Amino acid sequence: MANCFALMGWSLPVIESMQKTGKPFVVVSFPDFEPYATENNIPFLPYPLDEWSDTSNSLDLFEKLKAFNADVAVPLYEETVEWAGALNSIYRGDARVLNRAFLFRNKAMMKRKALIGGLKVGLFEEVFNKEGVKAFMKRLNQANLQLDGEADSWVHIKPFASAGTVGHRLLRSMSDIDEKCEDSDFPCLAESHLSGREFSCEAFINKGKIRFLNITEYVKLGYSNFIPEGHYLESKRDLIHKQVQKMVDIFGIEYGMVHPEWFLTENDELNFGETACRIPGGHILELCSKAYEFDALAAFVLCHDPNITEEELDGIFPAKDFKPKNYHGNVMIYPRKRQFSKLEIPEDLNNEPYFVEHTLIAPYEGQKLSGDRDGFGNHFGTINFRGEDPDRMTELLKHYEEVDFYV
Amino acid sequence: MEIITDKVFANFDQSLKEFTSSGPLSRKEKATKLASQIDILSLTSNGMAYLYKQSAMLDKAGIFEETVWSEPDKLVPFLVKGTLKAGHPTSSFEILSELRILRYAQGEDVHDAISADEAQNFLEEAIVHNLEFALKEATEETRIKMTERELKKVFNLFSFIMSEVDLVGIYEKLVVEVQLICAQRPILTRKARELITLVKRRFDTSGNTENDQNMNVFIDALFQPSDGARVHSDKDAYRSFIEGSDESVLQSEAESMGRYMNATGLVSGYHAILLRKLVNEFPDLVPVCLDLNDRGIAEWEKFHKLVSNLILETVSFDNCQCIYGLARMLGRNLFSRTPVRSALGNLRKIRVNPQVEKRILKSLVNPDQDVTALQYLVGGTIKVLGQPLGVGQGNNPTCQSARGMSMWSQHSPAKLIDMIITVATQNNLIMRFENYDLVSNQLGKGLLDRMDYNLDVVSVVLVPHLDKIYNEMMKLATGRWDDPHRWVNLAMYGQWIQVGFASCYDYLSNSILDFRGFTRIFYASFHPSYNGDQKMAFPNPLGIFITNNNGVMLGFHAISLLRVDKSPTGEIRAYFLNPNNEGRQDWGQGIRPSVNGQGEKPGESSLPFYQFSARIYAFHYSSLDVKSWLDGVPEEEITKVEEIAKESWGKSYFWNQQIKLW
Structure with missing residues (x-):
């Protein structure tokens, strides 16, 4: 068992889960959190994680963490993946651990690695300006044997190192490139549109093997998901398990959790979208904890530990034959109007048997949405559902995603 | 919708379990989720009853920890409405808070900090301040602001409370x-x-x-201020009754209405119908109808032509309240002042700027269709001139502007009318601060974010501009060595303000500095026993600490000290204008400003001088005149004030005992 986990980033739910496990940990985050940490007796090391300099670097942080006897670093956020990678390189005496962290932070490098290893990915390229995107789309059109007058092939652009949907743009035509792309988007990754049904999974890895695989059914990306997966994806579980293990092997991941996104085609082919190795958004681990009745956040941290025993691992995760009793889903609510003054909760939600609870908050007077939203922006609250039928769950999530809660 | 399923209760119990078993870190989040169950339960009567049963237990389990509801003895009944209107989850917490207080009031549970009587009293006051909910008659503004669901919750809460508590106390x-x-x-x-x-x-x-x-x-x-109005309650019926009445009937109508108006300060629409008739046909009855004193009668006789025109141009069924203002204005002999007559004459002829017109119309609830914005503005001006101490800030953070209007109305009525004319025609205003001309239209936002239109017509016209200018002056004067008001008050309010300025708050050391010296100056300047029995000539703009009923500091507030006098019982009291018009205040430590019965003129608040003195932090004074009186202020008097101050707002500051050179 690890001497002490260094949690890279501030997350109250994770801290609370760790307190419950009784395992030693220290939180490394910005000095702003120090007063709160002191007040609540949370072991804390203030560090300027947004700075890389003579006084702020992994060697220095390594020295400072000695006081806490830390020997495993756990990235909680996209932005702390390299920090954790660098520290774990030192802890494990393996320089390549840091390189692997870079893999997660550069989507072009990630795709290349996946391609070399034999995963099916789309066509991709690093682009440096609008002309580059146009050239890419043109080559894609050619490859797709476009005839005069036919629509252009879709191209996605995304920053190399951002979480989830942040900075992601879908370009459906040449003119889209002129209209939607900003100079500040570049350089970035351009890739062809992958078809298939999109879903994510969360694979908890220890000693290079999947210890637990969660599959999350996306009803609408960024808005709603539920766990466990519905009937169709469930029938593909073995296939998915195999493919995820393949990805883990290709990337050489030994410890932690990966959160890959896949596109499942009608021919049962899995196209690789991308993967992350931090806590996924959308309250996924919260749903996962409820559905499988274990503490997924604690499990996330603990499976980073190279020295954990098999018994300890078995104690963390649900039993191999565990069958969730219910489907747990949520829908994140965003205002659909630019200007709104009230929170309006529809009557039918009260008596909806699947409804569990929500965290919606009334807007303050005259609240407006700011013009630029990153990714999906911050949602205003979440509605949680629980029930036995995945199809009914899908229907509900679809319905409430369309409802105007903010008017 | 009235019946809720067992599932809702089961969900509540589940969230409750998660809440009570959560650690301190995720408590807030769990409380938010629990609030979503409270939200649903509060929609129905059996849900409300269920919540009522759980409320005290939830309180003990810490659902209000680290929230504004954490200490039930410090809650302010007056603020309940705002929280109920704020929407979920705030409103859901507020509902739960009322329910637990009801349990404490009924003796079903006990809380260390609040007795059953205090809890009962809190609920009664809360009902008084929330009659629209208790009686299920939401005002227009409330209906716009709240969703139907929220309204339903709140209605449901109050019917639950009303069914449990004794209503006698509420009527009283x-x-x-x-x-x-x-x-x-x-x-x-x-x-x-x-x-x-x-x-x-x-x-x-x-x-x-x-x-x-x-x-x-x-x-x-309001509803039957005379025999005629009692019988002919319809507006047109009353008009034809008046048309057919002889002089003796009109005389008795006029006497009755005049009396009711003077007794209550309220005017009915009938009064407007009667007054117009009298002005046209029986001018001798006008003084009766306005219940004028001798000075008012003399004024009427001298200027009856001008006043008659003003009445016929301005007074209408809906625009009737200005009759009281007019009576008071005649009593103040304002028409005898040439500048006032000229300015009023100008005001009657202006063309109101369309933006200003919009603001005026927005502030009216049920305007007469044939009465123009200008007529309402003239009526509003008459009210402000007649009742300088009746100006209020409404629900706006603009005590400074209200204080200014009140001061100008008292001491420079023509200047005030001029200002009204400028803004009403230009929708703009210029004032000077030191060497800068401040043009309100060129300035950024003031303190006002969104004006609450529940305001009198003159305020609706002036406040947006005064507020911006005041705020700009404050910005320009910030960063100097003392409270910016030292400079801003002089520029904002005019030459009546004394140049000397004392503040007990020291900007450089961020502490209360030489409070004893500060209090000594206040006593030597204003207390008649120690200042050679001098009366105040002009109002004095003061800054005070606002405290709650436990003496805990809430914030700062601007008021005007108007006079210091002996009360009917021989006590020296400070009489002041509090522009927030909130009569039932409790500032803690037994300090409760009174608004009548202690020698107050209408609109004044008053406190014993020493209590008042213990809440102020800044005032103006004559630094030259005060010198000869300083030594005469008894030390024990200063000590008394200091102790009260230290025990209340003073706890929020570091106290520096160093002597200051004032």
């Missing part, structure tokens, strides 16, 4: 509330009218108790 409190509001003679009578109307409709006032009698005076003043 309502009568007192109406009396207190009207005793202050506010310019804006909307709230008083709403309260009186509600009591009339929902309570039995036909008994013979003192409360019934007192209440009926106000009800009659």
Whole structure:
């Protein structure tokens, strides 16, 4: 068992889960959190994680963490993946651990690695300006044997190192490139549109093997998901398990959790979208904890530990034959109007048997949405559902995603 | 919708379990989720009853920890409405808070910090301040602001409370509330009218108790201020009754209405119909109808032509309240001042700027269709001139602007009218601060974010501009060595303000510096026993610490000290204008400003001098005149004030005992 986990980033739910496990940990985050940490007796090391300099670097942080006897670093956020990678390189005496962290932070490098290893990915390229995107789309059109007058092939652009949907743009035509792309988007990754049904999974890895695989059914990306997966994806579980293990092997991941996104085609082919190795958004681990009745956040941290025993691992995760009793889903609510003054909760939600609870908050007077939203922006609250039928769950999530809660 | 399923209760119990078993870190999040169950339960009566049962337990389990509801003894009944209107989850927490207080009031549970009587009293006050919910008659503004669901929750809460508590106490409190509001003679009578109307409709006032009698005076003043109005309650019926009446009937109508107006400060639409008739055909009865004093009668006789024109141009069924202002204006002999006559003459001829017109119309609830914005503005001006102490800030953070209007109305009425003319025609205003001309239209936002239009017409016109200019002056004067008001007050309010300025707060050391010296200057300047019995000539803009009923510091507030005098019982009291028009205040430590019964003129608040002194942090004074009186202020008097201050707002500051060179 690890001497002490260094949690890279501030997350109250994770801290609370760790307190419950009784395992030693220290939180490394910005000095702003120090007063709160002191007040609540949370072991804390203030560090300027947004700075890389003579006084702020992994060697220095390594020295400072000695006081806490830390020997495993756990990235909680996209932005702390390299920090954790660098520290774990030192802890494990393996320089390549840091390189692997870079893999997660550069989507072009990630795709290349996946391609070399034999995963099916789309066509991709690093682009440096609008002309580059146009050239890419043109080559894609050619490859797709476009005839005069036919629509252009879709191209996605995304920053190399951002979480989830942040900075992601879908370009459906040449003119889209002129209209939607900003100079500040570049350089970035351009890739062809992958078809298939999109879903994510969360694979908890220890000693290079999947210890637990969660599959999350996306009803609408960024808005709603539920766990466990519905009937169709469930029938593909073995296939998915195999493919995820393949990805883990290709990337050489030994410890932690990966959160890959896949596109499942009608021919049962899995196209690789991308993967992350931090806590996924959308309250996924919260749903996962409820559905499988274990503490997924604690499990996330603990499976980073190279020295954990098999018994300890078995104690963390649900039993191999565990069958969730219910489907747990949520829908994140965003205002659909630019200007709104009230929170309006529809009557039918009260008596909806699947409804569990929500965290919606009334807007303050005259609240407006700011013009630029990153990714999906911050949602205003979440509605949680629980029930036995995945199809009914899908229907509900679809319905409430369309409802105007903010008017 | 009335029946809720067991599932809802089961969900509540599940969230409750998660809440009680959560660690301190995720407590807030769990509380938010639990609030979503409270939200649903509060929609139905059996849900409300269920919540009621759980409420005290939830309180003990810490659902209010680290929230504004954490200490039930410090809650302010007046603020309940704002929280209920804020929407979920705030409103859901507020509902739960009321329910637990109800349990403490009923003795079903016990809380260390609040007794059953205090809890009962809190609920009664909360009901008085939330009659629209208790009586299920939401105002227009509330209906716009709240969703149907939220309204339903709140209605449900109050019917639950009303079914549990004794209503006698509430009726008594309502009568007192109406009396207190009207005793202050506010310019804006909307709230008083709403309260009186509600009591009339929902309570039995036909008994013979003192409360019934007192209440009926106000009800009659609005609904039947004369025999004629009692019989002919319809507007047109009353008009034809008046047309067909002889002089003796008109005389008795005029006497009755004049009397009710003077007793309550309220005017009915009938009064407007009668007055117009009298001006046209029986001018000798006008002084009776306005219940004028001798000075007022003399003024009427001298300027009856001008005043008659003004009445015919301005007074209408809806624009009737200005009749009281006019009576008071005649009593103040304002028409004898040439500048006032000229300025009023100018005002009657202006063309109102369309933006300003919009603001004026927005502030009216049920305007007469044939009365123009200008007529309302002239009527509003008459009210401000007649009742300088009736100016209020409404629900706006603009005490400074209200204080200014009140001051100009008292000491420079023509300047005020001029200012009204400028803004009404230009929708702009220029004032000078030191060497800068500040043009309101070129300035950024003031303190006002979104104006609450529940304001009198003149305020609606002036406040947006005064507020911006005041805020700009404050910006320009910030960062100097003392409170910016030292410079801003002089520029904002005019030459009546003394140049000397004392503040007990020291900007450089961020502490309370030489409070004893500060208090000594205040006593030597204003207390008649120690300043050679000098009266104040002009109002003095003061800064005070606002504290809650436990003496805990809440914030800062601007008021005007108007005079210091002996009360009817021989006590030296400070009489002041509090522009927030909130009569029932409790500042803690037994300090409760009174608005009548202690020698106050309508609109004044008052406190014993030493108590008042213990809440101020800044005032103006004559630094030259004060010198000869400083040594005469007794040390024990200063100590008394210092102790009260230290025990209350003083706890929020570091106290520096160093002596300051004032």
